Amino acid sequence: MERDALLRTFCQNLIQCPSLSGEEKQVAQLIVQTMKEQGFDEMIIDRYGSVVGTIRGKFPGKAILLDGHIDTVPITNQAQWKHDPYGAKIENNRMYGRGTSDMKASVASMVLAAAFFAQDTHKEFSGSVSVSCTVHEECFEGVSSREVSQRVHPDYVIIGEATTNTLKRGQRGRAEIVVETIGKSCHSSNPQEGFNAVYPMLSIVEKIQQLKKEHHPVLGEGILELTDIKSSPYPGSSVVPDFCKVTYDRRLLVGETEESVLAPIERILQEVRQEYPTLIAQAYLAQGEALCWTGETIKAKRFFPAWIVQEDDELVTKALTGLQKAGIEPKLSHFSFCTNGSHFCGEAHIPTIGFGPSREELAHVIDEYIELDQLYASCRGFTALIAELLQ
DSSP states (O other): OOHHHHHHHHHHHHHTSOOBTTOOHHHHHHHHHHHHHTTOSEEEEOTTSOEEEEEEOSEEEEEEEEEEEOOBOOOOSGGGOSSOTTTOOEETTEEESTTIIIIIHHHHHHHHHHHHHHHHHTTOSEEEEEEEEESSTTTSTTTTHHHHHHHHOOSEEEEOSOOTTOEEEEEOEEEEEEEEEEOBOOBTTSGGGSBOTHHHHHHHHHHHHTSOOOEETTTEEOOEEEEEEEEESSSOTTBOOSEEEEEEEEEEOTTOOHHHHHHHHHHHHHHHHHHSTTOEEEEEEOEEEEEOTTSOEEEEESEEOOEEOOTTSHHHHHHHHHHHHTTOOOOEEEESSOOTHIIIIIITOOOEEEOOSSOGGGTTOTTOEEEHHHHHHHHHHHHHHHHHHTO
16 A cells, blocks of 8 residues: 555544543554554553554664654534544545544654654664554643653654644643642631631632743743632532632743742742631642553652753754755744653653644644645654654
């Protein structure tokens, strides 16, 4: 089968396998089978259910890792979709379906790009190429990737998230911060008998809103945005609430730590205690936990570091050269969202870049699609990146 047709069919097959976070088994098995057919030397499924396939050259050299996630967000408002979310229908040079842009088209391109490179070189190259197809990225950016880096030990990582085939060299990270206040419940007709947990929280929220936001010259602002507020009991019919909880989305900048992002909020809690001496309050990082399709539990604090690679880094300069050889003239920029790079570069400090088909704003939308020209170009781009990095 002609290569573009093979890529298109593989991508369609991936889209036709629903793979919500924790339900990626079918698509993982399809990837393993395709890797086997395309001559990968090793295919494993790790304890979380991620697939890692490797092709080894005949000579020692660098280890390159191409990474993409295979879980998708759920279908919402399906009645508003004009195309079957799992149909992978092609119309006007676009393939429609959940996960086309985020990010099964890229996964298909990476798997076949590695295979095509090995076939064209007859494995007469130095080093190895691995492709990781990770699970649970939509919930835990970079957590399942920890297993991958420990197995592959890559020298370079390419994140295949949507970049419109441009080159990304960094991203802000993400943290989920929770603030809680505890009061004393009583009948609302006698509020003096209790302590309303909401009132001190209002003061806390106001002070947090006044905090100066940190700024990075490339990545931008370290956002701290309130996303949720709850009181208990709810509904509070004639009851003074004895508990209040606020959640913040914190976009992280390079070098920020768990301690550094919590410290200013801790200081605010100390200030508010001057006004409410009996206040019991705390701030902490949220934690998540979910079941993988393998039966393993994945869990982590919701803290995913920022990262950036310098413009003159060898990985960046070689990547630009390789893409130009493939006829792609990429702009250099950074991701606006969080990716598995939070682990690879932010935690493990492995040089990392981003390159992939489609536009960022097409992720998670109704009638999500990938333009076929982008799909084909990305496969050529991945192949060129591999070739340049393994020279």
